[in-house]
Amino acid sequence: MPVKKVASPLRQGSTDRAPEARIQSIGRAKALLDAMAHGAWVSLRDLAAATGLAKTTAFNLVTALVDVGLAEHDGAAGAYRLSLQHIVYGKAVERRLDIAAVARLHLMRLCVTTCETVNLAIPGPTDAVIVESLEGSHTLRASSYSGTRASYHSTACGRALFAYQPVEFRQAIYRLGQLRPTTDRTVTDPLQLEDLLARCRDTGWTTEYEENEIGAACVAAPIFGPNGDAIASVSVAGSAARFDPDTMARTGKLLVSHLAEITADLKKAAGPIPVNSIGSAQ
Incomplete structure (x- = not known):
């Protein structure tokens, strides 16, 4: 059997x-x-x-x-x-994101709302790089082109990225002698610049007024990637005559609101990234 x-x-x-x-x-x-x-x-x-x-x-x-x-x-x-292996993973996620494509609708809305030129920049080794630019509707307006370089110290889009770089990176830029004056208003003192960067981290946005070009002013804020790094920045630029302190403050807050939406959209585009979803630590 x-x-x-x-x-x-x-x-x-x-x-x-x-x-x-x-x-x-x-x-x-x-x-x-x-x-x-x-x-x-x-x-x-x-x-x-x-x-x-x-x-x-x-x-x-x-x-x-x-x-x-x-x-x-x-x-x-x-x-x-x-x-440092986590940097490799973080960069792999960033590479699959088309930041410009995700941000484009938001950039268009900002351009229509402010009537000013809107730029999208990404960090480079020694300065930021403009990768997208939408011209404003004013007769007298700022103009930028894809591929244009923007210094970390004298442009708002550069500062919005520079503020969130590691202190070792910022110190290296200072040692390289990158803080060259573009106009007589350009901040070239590292200590003064560090104060401006700290203010950017506090408020979420930063400005420059005739520091990169006489007659022009700019407000910018960072875009954060899925791993929390500042992977891009968006600036609103135009004639300095239209950028009084109140206008800059309103624009800064508007940017923070829009860029939070871009950050959320980037997380969706990156796909599922477990944060607190894999079981319990207990």
């Missing part, structure tokens, strides 16, 4: 729980990555506290992250931080 094989209850249960266990492990590992997301070194104790994991569990998981190159370990300090 043939013997009927019966699946072991233990084996069957283990198989059923395996997907859940894998998801839980991924969720815990992601919680550790989130705890290191600010970029600084974090002690094992603080990692455990931030994630709610037992120290042994946190140690095993963060060690695995170090082993696969997603985290770095300072043995002397007993601390951990994100590895």
